[in-house]
Amino acid sequence: MKIMLAPMEGVVDHRMRDILTAIGGYHSCVSEFVRITDQPLPTKVFHRISPELNSAGLTPAGTPVVVQLLGSHPETVATNADKAVGLGAPGIDINFGCPSRLVNRKSGWAVLLKDPTQLYAIIKTVRCAVAAHIPVTAKLRLGYENTDLAVDNALAVQAAGADAITVHARTQADGYKSPARWEWLAHINESTDIPVVANGDINSVEDYLRCRQISGCDDVMIGRGAVARPDLARQIKCQQQGIDYEPMGWNEIRPLLLQMG
Numbered sequence: 001m002k003i004m005l006a007p008m009e010g011v012v013d014h015r016m017r018d019i020l021t022a023i024g025g026y027h028s029c030v031s032e033f034v035r036i037t038d039q040p041l042p043t044k045v046f047h048r049i050s051p052e053l054n055s056a057g058l059t060p061a062g063t064p065v066v067v068q069l070l071g072s073h074p075e076t077v078a079t080n081a082d083k084a085v086g087l088g089a090p091g092i093d094i095n096f097g098c099p100s101r102l103v104n105r106k107s108g109w110a111v112l113l114k115d116p117t118q119l120y121a122i123i124k125t126v127r128c129a130v131a132a133h134i135p136v137t138a139k140l141r142l143g144y145e146n147t148d149l150a151v152d153n154a155l156a157v158q159a160a161g162a163d164a165i166t167v168h169a170r171t172q173a174d175g176y177k178s179p180a181r182w183e184w185l186a187h188i189n190e191s192t193d194i195p196v197v198a199n200g201d202i203n204s205v206e207d208y209l210r211c212r213q214i215s216g217c218d219d220v221m222i223g224r225g226a227v228a229r230p231d232l233a234r235q236i237k238c239q240q241q242g243i244d245y246e247p248m249g250w251n252e253i254r255p256l257l258l259q260m261g
C-alpha cells in the first residue's frame with residue numbers, strides 16, 4: 001500500500017519534494033521529466049532536475065527520488081537511463097503521458113500511446129541497459145484519443161520487463177478533466193501481473209479509499225492533491241494504521257510555503 005509523489009514539472013521540484021517528504025507518508029517520488037533528444041545528456045542536466053542525486057537519490061528525509069525520462073528513441077533513452085543510474089538514480093521511470101502540445105508535435109511521448117510496439121521497444125531497451133536491481137517503471141495515460149489501447153499498452157510495458165506501471169486514469173484527449181476514470185484502472189489491473197499504481201484525482205482520504213475500491217490497485221500516486229494538502233500522504237497513512245490524526249491547519253502550512261521562497 002505505497003503512496004508515491006507524482007512528477008509535476010514546474011510544481012514539484014526538489015524543494016517541494018523536501019517539504020512534502022519531510023511531512024511524511026511517501027514511499028517514493030518521481031522527478032520532473034528529463035527530456036531526451038538525440039544524444040547523452042551532460043551530468044548537470046540530471047543534477048538540475050534531481051539534485052537529490054548528490055545524496056544517493058534521496059530527499060533529506062530519506063525518500064527515494066526516481067528519475068523520469070521522456071523520449072522516443074529506445075537507444076538514446078536507454079543510454080541516458082544508464083547514465084542516470086550511474087549518477088545514483090534509485091529507479092528509472094519513463095513518461096509516456098506528457099500532454100504538452102509542443103512535446104507531442106515532435107512525434108514523441110503521449111503520441112507513443114498509439115503504438116504499443118514502441119512502448120515495448122523503449123522499456124525493453126532501457127531494461128536491458130540498466131542493472132537488474134534498479135526498478136524500471138512506466139507512466140501511462142489511458143490512451144491518446146480514446147481508451148482502445150489502454151490494456152494493450154499496459155501489457156506491452158509488462159512484456160518488456162517493467163517492474164510497475166503508473167496509470168494516470170485519463171486519455172491525452174481528456175487533459176485534466178474530472179472525474180478521472182478509475183474503473184479503467186481496474187481493467188488494466190485485472191489484465192496485468194505487475195503492480196499498477198493508480199493516479200488521477202486522489203485529493204483526499206475519501207478519494208484514496210474510493211479509488212482503491214474501484215481500481216483494485218494497492219498503490220497510488222498523488223499529484224495536485226499533494227500540493228493542495230501537504231499532509232495528504234500522512235493523512236492516508238494514519239487512516240491505514242487506524243491512528244487518529246488532525247490534518248494540518250493553515251498555521252502549520254503557511255511557514256512551509258514561506259520556506260519555498
Ligand SMILES: Cc1cc2nc3c(=O)[nH]c(=O)nc-3n(C[C@H](O)[C@H](O)[C@H](O)COP(=O)(O)O)c2cc1C
Nearest residue numbers: 006007008009032033095168200201202222223224
Ligand atoms: C503542472 C503539472 C506538471 C506535470 N508534469 C509531469 C511530469 O513531468 N511527468 C509526468 O509523468 N506527469 C506530469 N504531470 C502529470 C501528473 O504526474 C499526474 O499524472 C496528473 O496530475 C494526475 O494526477 P492528479 O490528478 O493527482 O494531479 C504533470 C501534471 C501537472 C498538473
